Amino acid sequence: MRKKIVAGNWKMNNDLDQTMSLIEDLKNLESKGVCVMIAPAFPFLKISKDLLEDYQIEVISQNVHQKSKGAYTGEVSIDMLKSIGISTTLIGHSERRAYFNEDDIVLFEKVRCTLDAGMNIIFCFGEDLKDRKSNKHFDIVKNQLENTVLKLKKESWENIILAYEPVWAIGTGETASPEQAQEMHQYVRNCISKCYDESVSESISILYGGSVKPSNANEIFSKKDVDGGLIGGAALLASDFNEIIKVNS
Numbered sequence: 001m002r003k004k005i006v007a008g009n010w011k012m013n014n015d016l017d018q019t020m021s022l023i024e025d026l027k028n029l030e031s032k033g034v035c036v037m038i039a040p041a042f043p044f045l046k047i048s049k050d051l052l053e054d055y056q057i058e059v060i061s062q063n064v065h066q067k068s069k070g071a072y073t074g075e076v077s078i079d080m081l082k083s084i085g086i087s088t089t090l091i092g093h094s095e096r097r098a099y100f101n102e103d104d105i106v107l108f109e110k111v112r113c114t115l116d117a118g119m120n121i122i123f124c125f126g127e128d129l130k131d132r133k134s135n136k137h138f139d140i141v142k143n144q145l146e147n148t149v150l151k152l153k154k155e156s157w158e159n160i161i162l163a164y165e166p167v168w169a170i171g172t173g174e175t176a177s178p179e180q181a182q183e184m185h186q187y188v189r190n191c192i193s194k195c196y197d198e199s200v201s202e203s204i205s206i207l208y209g210g211s212v213k214p215s216n217a218n219e220i221f222s223k224k225d226v227d228g229g230l231i232g233g234a235a236l237l238a239s240d241f242n243e244i245i246k247v248n249s
């Protein structure tokens with residue numbers, strides 16, 4: 001079912017003390033009607049989950065490896081996440097694509113294995129500046145989706161959340177205009193509708209990510225096809241994160 005979602009992607013920030021203290025601050029969130037998620041770094045997922053046991057904040061992971069186990073030094077498997085109660089993961093964040101060479105082939109493997117294992121995913125996609133400037137953004141996004149999630153069967157979409165994150169807006173302070181976000185979200189919904197049907201496209205939550213902050217959240221989230229946000233920098237400050245959530249409630 002289409003939901004309002006605000007997810008905080010903490011990336012490679014916060015040590016143990018900082019993680020615990022930010023979680024303490026998040027306990028006072030006003031999140032009526034909004035699903036709130038946070039993605040701390042791997043070493044702190046378990047403690048974050050324990051600390052939030054009695055709160056309506058889902059702890060999710062930033063990444064997962066597609067193989068079930070074995071000699072993959074430094075990686076974390078789906079079963080490892082499940083064994084500590086994590087049931088949702090980001091897949092395909094642009095930083096994974098850019099710095100860790102995760103291409104559509106690897107990402108499709110990750111998507112398939114994670115969904116097969118009964119987990120939920122937030123699948124990220126988005127064009128870079130060059131593609132936007134040369135007006136190729138719709139084709140690029142369509143391609144990213146056709147090579148991955150649009151290959152799945154209809155039933156899988158019950159466990160998918162999408163996040164449109166134009167690379168040029170991530171961590172840059174530059175945000176897509178509300179119109180640019182709406183236009184792309186609507187385009188993506190149409191692609192889903194064409195591939196499956198309207199019942200799927202209308203039930204999917206599509207988040208926007210890229211320099212969302214309290215000052216611009218309202219305008220972006222008021223757009224009809226924007227169902228919330230994936231928040232990086234502003235999720236590291238409880239007061240900012242709370243403001244962004246309040247806009248959605």
Ligand code: PGA
Pocket residue numbers: 009165169170171172173209210211212230231232233234
């Ligand atoms: P940002 O990051 O809000 O700092 O731009 C968003 C993201 O990478 O998910």
